[in-house]
Amino acid sequence: MDKDTAIGGSHDHFPSTQASLLEAAAAGLPGEALDRVIALYWKPVYRFIRLKFHKDNEDAKDLTQGFFAAALQRDFIARFDPAKASFRTYLRMAVERFAASQHAAAHRQKRGGDIEFEPLEEQTIATESAEHAFEREWQRQLFSLALDDLRAHCEESGKQIQFLVFQAYDLEDDERPSYAELAARHGIAETSVTNYLAWARRRLREFVTERLRGTTSGAGELREEMRRLWT
Amino acid sequence: MDLSDPVLDHLRQVAGLPDLTGTRYELEGEIGRGGMGVVYAARDRQLDRRVALKVLDVALAGEAQLIARLEHPAVVPIYETGTLPDGRPFYAMKLVKGARLDRYVAGLPSLPERLRVIWRVGEILAFAHSHRIVHRDIKPQNIMVGEFGEVYVMDWGVEAVAGTPAFRAPDARLDQRSDIYALGALLQFLLPASAPPALCAIALKAMSPDPAARYPDAPALLADLERFEQGLAVQAWSEPLWHRVRRFGSRNAVLLWLLAAYTLVKSLLFFLRNH
Numbered sequence A: 001m002d003k004d005t006a007i008g009g010s011h012d013h014f015p016s017t018q019a020s021l022l023e024a025a026a027a028g029l030p031g032e033a034l035d036r037v038i039a040l041y042w043k044p045v046y047r048f049i050r051l052k053f054h055k056d057n058e059d060a061k062d063l064t065q066g067f068f069a070a071a072l073q074r075d076f077i078a079r080f081d082p083a084k085a086s087f088r089t090y091l092r093m094a095v096e097r098f099a100a101s102q103h104a105a106a107h108r109q110k111r112g113g114d115i116e117f118e119p120l121e122e123q124t125i126a127t128e129s130a131e132h133a134f135e136r137e138w139q140r141q142l143f144s145l146a147l148d149d150l151r152a153h154c155e156e157s158g159k160q161i162q163f164l165v166f167q168a169y170d171l172e173d174d175e176r177p178s179y180a181e182l183a184a185r186h187g188i189a190e191t192s193v194t195n196y197l198a199w200a201r202r203r204l205r206e207f208v209t210e211r212l213r214g215t216t217s218g219a220g221e222l223r224e225e226m227r228r229l230w231t
Numbered sequence B: 001m002d003l004s005d006p007v008l009d010h011l012r013q014v015a016g017l018p019d020l021t022g023t024r025y026e027l028e029g030e031i032g033r034g035g036m037g038v039v040y041a042a043r044d045r046q047l048d049r050r051v052a053l054k055v056l057d058v059a060l061a062g063e064a065q066l067i068a069r070l071e072h073p074a075v076v077p078i079y080e081t082g083t084l085p086d087g088r089p090f091y092a093m094k095l096v097k098g099a100r101l102d103r104y105v106a107g108l109p110s111l112p113e114r115l116r117v118i119w120r121v122g123e124i125l126a127f128a129h130s131h132r133i134v135h136r137d138i139k140p141q142n143i144m145v146g147e148f149g150e151v152y153v154m155d156w157g158v159e160a161v162a163g164t165p166a167f168r169a170p171d172a173r174l175d176q177r178s179d180i181y182a183l184g185a186l187l188q189f190l191l192p193a194s195a196p197p198a199l200c201a202i203a204l205k206a207m208s209p210d211p212a213a214r215y216p217d218a219p220a221l222l223a224d225l226e227r228f229e230q231g232l233a234v235q236a237w238s239e240p241l242w243h244r245v246r247r248f249g250s251r252n253a254v255l256l257w258l259l260a261a262y263t264l265v266k267s268l269l270f271f272l273r274n275h
Helices: A021-026 A028-052 A057-073 A087-111 A122-156 A161-168 A180-186 A190-212 A219-229 B005-016 B064-068 B101-106 B112-132 B176-190 B195-206 B220-230 B241-251 B253-274
Strands: B023-032 B038-042 B049-056 B078-083 B091-093 B097-099 B142-148 B151-153
Touching: A021 A028, A028 A057, A028 A122, A028 B078, A057 A087, A057 B049, A057 B091, A122 A161, A161 A180, A161 B005, A161 B101, A180 A190, A190 A219, A190 B005, A219 B005, B023 B049, B023 B101, B064 B078, B078 B195, B097 B101, B097 B241, B101 B112, B101 B176, B112 B142, B112 B151, B112 B220, B176 B195, B176 B220, B195 B220, B241 B253
Parallel strands: none
Antiparallel strands: B023 B038, B038 B049, B049 B091, B078 B091, B097 B142, B142 B151
């Protein structure tokens, strides 16, 4: 499979308190709510389409773009019923329906009306892995956005050193430095490293919560998503 | 920012841990997860003792107040409630040393030991119901058997809990009779395959789909259990005649043996006198 897209990557820092999706829709701001949804879900949707429908990078990008454009036109958020499913499930199922219909239409055009069926077993495996990838990508994007928020917050409030300590320790892909190494590197006490990390993690959690609050229907769904995220 | 899988997992782990900065507690590790939050083992630095720290999800802080109303030996006492720096409510409580009921059963306790657990759970339910408190989620994972055999019922009824499928009554709204259903399901869970039919009948009566057909309250169920333990007929089961005779026999074995001995001696004397 060719390389994934970089679209949907970087986003601006969010304001600190988000209205829930339904509050935003009720206040007549569905466009703003959809912006938040796109920021969080563009990559998960793209990954899902790539895996589920075996699309290459460009086709998956077009379909993802097409899905959100259609969502914008079809009052997507107002039609969401939180009693039936979480917003994340609602969105994934809508993507699946949209991409399936587009996929089928493309095949009809290519094959003069013939419909190609994948073997059932292969289809099931693909479905499971696509759904897993969708959830994983949702987590990844949620944390990426919250990290952008944290970085912006640190820059605005003069806490760059806190972010640097956090970045060097918690975002390290390979071997993490010791607290003593970090303290020496930044000329601070070791206890400050502990405090900076605790502070940054707490703020990260708050930003994650805010991002989730803005893309869920209310307190109940937010709680469920939080539980799912930290489990 | 593109996060690798290991970094993402690390962030989920560290950002999920409770921030105990500024509290008297020092985190030791996670003990378990329930419907309402996560329980950690922690050390209380001021009193130098280990405690269980339950960190709740947002806006679910009612449980501590509810437990505080339930002063009973089967309810784990709460030491303190508070809010963590990250905004999550928590409460500290006694750290119970023992095993969860599902693990306790794996040690194959005797039938009387199993029934003793039901007694303790039934008693605390009766007490809670008298205070108009419904548990809503009685199941083996919410019951602890302490190292001295004491029984604790955890995770007291917060409205958000909807029960656990195998132990949840099919009632539209969970109330005291739903707890009776769960108590019956718990009894069924505890009974070994060779359990007497009278005990199975008690469990099934408590688990009747129709709430009106269940025991009206926990004392009524315990009274039937007591009848079983005394060798009497239980309300839940209309036993066949042969079973009634056998039960009568085993309950009055000494009397029957004395009667048989008396009859034998009398017959012997009669025989000797006439010959």
